Amino acid sequence: MSNTAHAAASTATAAEHNPTEQEQALQAHFQPHVSVDEIEQVFHLKRAQPLLQVFTALFHGGFESVLVRLLVLRELANDTTSSAFSRADINTRLAYLLPESLETVLMRLRTNGLLAWDTQQGVYRVTPMARNVLSSIDALLTLGQDHDEAEMGFLLSQVAGAQAVGGVTSEQLQHLLGRLTDLTDEFRDAIASGSEFRLRESQAKWHTACDWVEKGSEILRAITSDENADAATHRAAQAIGRAQSSLLNMQGMFSRALNQIERQRVHLGQSGLSTTDIKRWLLAHPDLASLAEDAIEQPVKPLFITPAEMIDVAETELMAERVAVVASGLPSGEDAPLTVSEDQDMQRELDDWLARLSDFATLNNFPSIADESPRDIKVHEALLPASFAVASYRASMLPLLGDEGEASLQGATAELARLPLQFAPTDMMVQLDDMEVAAMTLARLSLDLNDSDKAAS
Template sequence: MNQQIAPDDEDQDSLQAYFKPDVSPDDLEQVFRLKRAQPVLQAFTALFHGGADGVLVRLLVLRELMSDTQSSAFTRADINTRLGYLIPDSLETVLARLRSHGLLAWDPAQGVYRITPIARNVVAAIDGLLGMDKEEDDADMGYVLSQVAGSQAVGGVSIEQLHHLLGRLVELTEEFRDAIASGSEFRLRAAQEKWHAACDWVEKGSEIIHAITTDSRADAATHRAAQAIGRAQSALLNMQGMFSRALNQIERQRVHLGQSGLSTTDIKTWLMRHEDLASLASEAISLPVTPMFITPSEMIDVAETELFADKRNAVNSVLPAGENAAVTASEASTIPAELDAWLTRLSAFATDSSGSTKVHDTLLPANFAVASYRASLLPLLGDESESALQGGTATMARLPLEFVPKDGMVKLKDPHVAAMSIASLTPKKDIQSTTQPNTQPDIEHDR
């Protein structure tokens, strides 16, 4: 059985070994860009290849040499004096590695070391990342946004940098939506604090995005990326209402302990502050628990007593006299049947293509009680909150009808209803652009 083994970094002979046989890496755009940046990648390899301690020492040496702004050249004696706290052999190994990878340049004519421009760029990028205060950047957007701002200032913002910022905004939006969907109050509040930090960065980034979109020198891809970032920022800012609704829902469901003013949230917060919850039980019981033991003989005596007691009670007990069960006649409510009939009638009006229908023609004929019940349901037509529910009233809210009331009353020749508000029911396809808000029509009893 043949088993394919992934190529090892040390034994890698060519880049093609990582790709499928029918795929050429030179045909990929990203491979071309990475190959073009090979000197920079080699500089990072020289710094970060190996153990963490070795990486720390290499960065220490470079940063220490770059901190001297008085001279651009260093003799070996100067380096030994500045880095006298390092072992000479270890210092020599670090200098040789930096020199062999082009981070330090040796000038044999003058016998001095010089820091190369690529080394300054690499260390400056690392210092920019290390300089971001984690406590002030909970949203982890500061470094990416600073790169976009710096590139925009010098007129060289790239589409990749904009994509990095867009990707971070999308990640934050999904993270906040997951926190809202979780229903956890603690996760919601932590996400809300992070959202506030992200909004601060969004305000700072809006000016940069505006400058990019108004820059006539930017290409179409850059404009599209900037516009996508603007939409992602809007979606992020619009989550404030979602946080408020979720927290209000949790507030309504919070359980309070009697009249103490404490809630389950307060107790959970107090418990979370203790690293060792088991320690709370220390000295909680003043006396140790003493187990009680019973011999088998005592257990038999108790069981025998209980058994005979049950038999005596069974013999002496008398069943109670029987009684006739009370017969009650239950009348089913007529409201569901009346609602079903009303929905059937309204559905017929919704499919009528002749136009609007007067309300009194839809409510009547019926007695005053039924007509009033039907009229009370008319404001539910088109109600979005009601249509999202289940049941008869929700079905009525989803009907394609519009209730349009008007001022005034119309007198009717009906034995039960003397007058009714002027209103009409109109199918949705025939609704005009101007409508009035739904109100229940007034019905006057024919006395």
């Protein structure tokens, strides 16, 4: 073996036993008994070091520096008339920047592989990696401007794009699954809070999330039916399907929580205003402190006195009140004001609706028992004829049918939940020939024969 070979072998052996400064700095963040190379995620991240260094070059430093770098790179990448740019072309296109700042940005982009310098032709070229990075950033910026309250658009677009080219990974699906889990926990916390405003806000976000779930169902079906996908991808897709089902089933939870708040709403006398109206008005007021302006003519002036003087004043005030009570005697009686309770009307309407459904659920009265009759009827035939307010109140009670949680309680709503009836709504609307209700969601009301047999036995 030659001296050169011996030197190369010695250098390789030294490199194996003497880790680089970068590896030593990375190892300093871990426990002494843990080796960095034993962690799988560290391996994947180290393998992607060139790409991560590109993001570091773009986003390192203050926001102003990051903005200027992205501005220069986007301006050059958006020019599709030519793939090469001379320094004179760049100076002309970016003439609104100072020459010193432009030179600094070009040097940084060129050093980190975002711009390539052609020495022979003396021109700059945008590298493919730079276009990939800009494409991902533009997609994130575009989806961030679409008022996506559920914040699922970008994650779902990544899964859809990867599925279209046959490269979806379990990591991408795990990100989507994590977001669905976060939304489910957020909605459950909102329901448990009992706050009407938080419930309304979460319900709006829930509708947005359901729209994304509907768009992503076809993608998940394609992934689960793909024979070439690995087991981890299949498991992640199935977990996403279960998370979506759990998310969609929260509609009844929102309805029950809002109905409970509606029953407990407090109205201020006969004014028609409720505490919710007052809170909404206060939240819409830009400056609550300004409401106290001109409410007090003079500021409060504290008086500093000794404890002995405080006792004398307190004793005088106490004796004066006693004398006044003895002299005046008891006040004359007055008739209590006559008020109309709205709860009685609501309870009477609930009792009538419960009696009607109970009679409807009786086995001998249900039309499906006859051979020539259908096994179910349309809901609007059961709700009408009635006024709009009564029909709306009856319709709001239908989701309680078959609810096990409500059926375990006491009261009229619990009796309603225990009726052997099934409520099946759809997304279609039906036009009605009614004086009060012009249209209504198409739904059906059917008798659960199994529950009827159990009740009869």
